[in-house]
Amino acid sequence: MENFKNSILNKCKRHVAPKDKRRGITEKATFAIAFLIFTIYAFIMIYMILWVAMSSFKTNREFYRDPFALPAVWQFKNYISAFEELRFNGVNFIGMTFNSIWYSLGLTVIHILACSATGYVFAKYEFGAKKTMMSIAILAMVIPIIGSLPAQYKLMHDLNLVDSPLVLVTALAGFGMHFIIMKSYFQSLSWSYAEAAFIDGATHFGVFFKIMLPMAKGPALALGIRAFIGYWNDYYSPLLYLDEMPTLSTGLYLYRLELNYASNEPVYFAGVVMSMIPVFVLFTIFSEQIMNNVVAGGLKG
Amino acid sequence: MQIINSTKAASEMTAAQTGGDNQPQKSKVKNRQRISKNVFVTLMVALPVLHFCVFYLYANFSSIMLAFQRLDKYGNYYFSMENFGQVFDSFASDSGMVRQAVKNSLIFFCWNTFVILPLSMFFSFFFYKRIALKSFFRFMFFVPTIISGVAVTTMYKFMLGNEGPVGVLWKLVFDLKVAPPFFSTEEYAMGTLLIYMLLTGFSGDILMIGGAMSRIPEETVEAAILDGIGMWKELFSITLPMIWPTLSTIIVTTAASVLCSSGPVLLLTAGAGSTYDISYYIYDKVQIQGQYGVPAALGLVLTVITFPIVMFTRWGVNKIYNDVEF
Incomplete structure (x- = not known):
């Protein structure tokens, strides 16, 4: 009886103790190994970033003579030179930044609105073709479409969407993983707010834009920031469809490809560092929202 | 189901305000609710559905067509299985x-x-x-x-x-x-x-x-x-x-x-x-x-x-x- 009482007391003690105090030796060892792996990984990432940042303050000669040494004189002018030297197809660094902004922001806003609209309608409304459309949407996600690039490329040219801001219409895709996430979120929202608004004379659009969409701003913002970062860093689509309007990603890639050995590496690195800053800042500010608001459910139907 | 309940509640409310037992008036309100719901649903999904039809269905249909087409020396397309032949040849070769x-x-x-x-x-x-x-x-x-x-x-x-x-x-x-x-x-x-x-x-x-x-x-x-x-x-x-x-x-x-x-x-x-x-x-x-x-x-x-x-x-x-x- 005493043993049983002690064991219950021990269990209760374990229950209230902080998590790491409850771990046994094997678990602690496992955590130590994981901590070591994570530390090595973090070191590699920080080293790569710091090395590029440090190299961006060197002269070209210094960079090749001793790539690991600190700059003898910190060349802040490399950052000014980047604005003049880094250009592709007649578009300079400022032009590339402008292209990156409208491309990433436009695609993000349109895509998240499209997914929120479809997600909301599929979560809260009953209509004739709902089940069929849902099945098609899921089927489209799991059918492994390979090699539709030639047709897509031809289609984009035929519709005159290439080298034009009209390329943003490609973001109207309202079915996909983001649709599933938004639909799950809208399903979890209570309908009583909408009912109250309807009784007060609100329209369906009013309920969506003034009540439901603001309530879903957590996941919408999280998905939006992730999408923005993805579009900002995307080089593949702009490479195919925005040759005359290079974004920072494609511009820097093509600049390097074109000049190769003739290029001034530290100035190029200065451009790379500047291209990273906006998304780094954005992610640092919203990292908790991004981490805590993304959950994907199973694919059924 | 939720929307059906809410429209019912809203229409009952409206009907009560306009004189409760007026059946034609009630059905008019119901019809208006149904139409406004259908218009809303249609407008909300219209552009994504159009996008899906153009960039998924048409693009993939067009991709299938391309697979069976070859260009002749005059720049005209003709039906052919040669593309598949090339794919299989390249796959068969070490x-x-x-x-x-x-x-x-x-x-x-x-x-x-x-x-x-x-x-x-x-x-x-x-x-x-x-x-x-x-x-x-x-x-x-x-x-x-x-x-x-x-x-x-x-x-x-x-x-x-x-x-x-x-x-x-x-x-x-x-x-x-x-x-x-x-x-x-x-x-x-x-x-x-x-x-x-x-x-x-x-x-x-x-x-x-x-x-x-x-x-x-x-x-x-x-x-x-x-x-x-x-x-x-x-x-x-x-x-x-x-x-x-x-x-x-x-x-x-x-x-x-x-x-x-x-x-x-x-x-x-x-x-x-x-x-x-x-x-x-x-x-x-x-x-x-x-x-x-x-x-x-x-x-x-x-x-x-x-x-x-x-x-x-x-x-x-x-x-x-x-x-x-x-």
Whole structure:
């Protein structure tokens, strides 16, 4: 009886103790190994970033003579030179930044609105073709479409969407993983707010834009920031469809490809560092929202 | 069902305001409600549906057509099976590019599914169990996603270059004058790509899996801990079944991209050292060589082959654990 009482007391003690105090030796060892792996990984990432940042303050000669040494004189002018030297197809660094902004922001806003609209309608409304459309949407996600690039490329040219801001219409895709996430979120929202608004004379659009969409701003913002970062860093689509309007990603890639050995590496690195800053800042500010608001459910139907 | 109740409530309210038992008035209101609901639903889904029809249905239909078309010397299209012939010839030949591209894509897929995904799950579990410096490490795993692929590949290339730390270390260890060409020879290029994928491939999975783990009710885990459950038992008997809907979604969508899994071939090797995959092969044919028929035929053949594999995977993952509501 005493043993049983002690064991219950021990269990209760374990229950209230902080998590790491409850771990046994094997678990602690496992955590130590994981901590070591994570530390090595973090070191590699920080080293790569710091090395590029440090190299961006060197002269070209210094960079090749001793790539690991600190700059003898910190060349802040490399950052000014980047604005003049880094250009592709007649578009300079400022032009590339402008292209990156409208491309990433436009695609993000349109895509998240499209997914929120479809997600909301599929979560809260009953209509004739709902089940069929849902099945098609899921089927489209799991059918492994390979090699539709030639047709897509031809289609984009035929519709005159290439080298034009009209390329943003490609973001109207309202079915996909983001649709599933938004639909799950809208399903979890209570309908009583909408009912109250309807009784007060609100329209369906009013309920969506003034009540439901603001309530879903957590996941919408999280998905939006992730999408923005993805579009900002995307080089593949702009490479195919925005040759005359290079974004920072494609511009820097093509600049390097074109000049190769003739290029001034530290100035190029200065451009790379500047291209990273906006998304780094954005992610640092919203990292908790991004981490805590993304959950994907199973694919059924 | 919810909308039906609400429109009913709203229409009753309106009917009450306008004189309750007036049946034609009531039915007019109901009709107006139904019409406004239908207009709303139609407008909300119209553009995404149109997008789906043009960029998915039409594009894929057009892709099938392209696979069966060839250009004659006058620039006119004619029906032909020659594209398929070229695809099968290239696949049958030991040195065929298609065979190499399929093989590399399968390697990338397996690497993603059997190495990166399980590691992501373990790493997410450590974050979930609040490993020391959790937020910092989680942020570091996200760095490759935050930074442009162009920037990360630039850094990676310089790290492995002749003057980079890995290059210098390699020269010291193996007593070489010049670092090996990590990105252009068959001996090293594939390994270099796989290590790059490992370094940069965790973030998306960690985000999804971590999100699912954070939703597991704490009382479930606490009850199990009171019963004396260990960490590994908790992972495999509680956490894994409860996050299975998310994990199965990731597995199915990864399987759907079985042969279009694209490694960072374009930015790192541009196909050198026999590293081109299906994605790069198609990009090269379309963008560089301006050929549409052969890549479209290749895509069609691979879609037909992989579709049953995806369906089987989906059926399989749904059998492993039942979905848990919590």
